[in-house]
Amino acid sequence: MAMRKVAVVGAGMTKFMRRAQETGRELAFQASRMALDSCEMTLDDIDAVALGTAPDAFDGLHMKGEYLSDGAGAWHKPYMRCYVGGGTGVFAAIQGWYHVASGLFDTCLVVCEEKMSSCMPHPQGAFLTIFDHTTERALKPNLIWIFALEMNRYMTMHGIEKKDIALVAVKNKRNALDHPCAQLAANITVEDVLNSEVLAWPVQRLDISPTSDGAVAIVMAAEHVAKRITDKPAWVRGVGWSLDTAYWTSRDLYYPKYVEYAARMAYDMAGITEPRKEIHVVEPYDPFDYKELHHLEGLLLADKGDAPRLTAEGVTARDGNMPVCPSGGMLGVGNPIAAAGLMKISEIFWQLRGEAGKRQVPGQPKTGLAQSWGDLMQVGCVMILGV
């Protein structure tokens, strides 16, 4: 395949908030403008725009891509909206990547936005519609069911205890104290997690990321443009994405095979044969604390069932051998769904450029990985950046 080299050259984001005064299009504009300003580009320099945003039901707006298009700077440009549920953030960046890698465009602005607070009383109500209308919805499920079912399966298959998993929430919320956009940064203890309200056992209140409003944008450019724009481009070394069966009750939930497939695709493209040595900083998708562990295993960065041990031993701490979610992740920074995935790419971008401030991981990382996950617990999206 003759693909061009593509780099991330700029990034911007809004605060992540429980409820923002700004509308979705206003948030999209703020993040997009900041991303362009960060690399001293203007909208005239952008050839195409890729947008990611979650179900229209959150906003009560049909055709959200069109709604957000002015804030995303999309008018009179080739524009697309993509959507794979929670996986949308990294998926949108992958769209941006092949817009440029294909040779069709030299630059692409990637924008992800979510305003979940509009859905009353709680966006849970909108999540109901992801279940099969005939065979499942009559049972009145809620979204947390499937997480609780998956978490229980994961814990039982490996003999993992809740206190082992709670360490992830403690770590990520603490990391988020250093993120200026964080919504739920906190110094909490394992006991706080274990004593928090039981929602759907084994899922408790502090195991979960919040619902959020927010937007993130990045600028992607072909090699010859990127080198003009910055002396620190973060090159896209590999991308991967994979979808598993929608019959989620027939899949063994203890291991995310589709994440492994996505990761293998990205590692192959990047020429990475020993990911545990070659990936220096990781932002896996962490809407729930156990998901960080589940995904580290799917990404082949931990043996099956062994990610809790790495966490307990500090390997995944910000100053550990393999820092995981140094941003504070979705548990700490917040979870405006599509924007949260793109936040992870921005974090890797800032980490690789040594611009993450108090969040900076030591040792000048050269290669980082961001991953998102979604649809009906069945899609994995991976992007590897390198400097």
Add this chain to the structure above:
Amino acid sequence: MSANVENFPGTPLSQADFDEGKILTTHWKPKLEYGWDAGVAISRYLAELKNGRIIGIKCSRCRSTVVPPRVVCEWCWEPMDDWVYLKDTGTVNTFSICYIRWDASRAKEPQIPAVIEIDGASKGAGILHLLDEVNADDVTIGMKVQAVWKPADERTGAITDIRYFKPT
């Protein structure tokens, strides 16, 4: 760049902003109604539930038997049309003890949703349903369970024709 930015954009709202009437909000309650056709495979599944039976379907190529039935084998991408009656018993694959309803409001008595592998289907092939007639603390993965049906004259051809599963 992140480190050089002092003020990230975005204006978080507080309860006080609403109490003081600073925020203007428009509300809308959609009234939408849908009628979902069950389709070829699920129609037969529902008809058999009305008869008090669980039916699955088998792929003649890879011999996987799955439930709920479907018209295409997801592994072989071949048509599936070999109907197989399954038992109304199974094994708990995973479960949760849930205190919140679909809209995130709180319930006093927990529900116990579970994935139940149905006997007669291929290993791992399960359906989503509820457990009852069991103390939540006594439920385990691997537990054997059996369907509790509505009386025949109350069955409508729906997944809720099985009221719940209980331990055998």
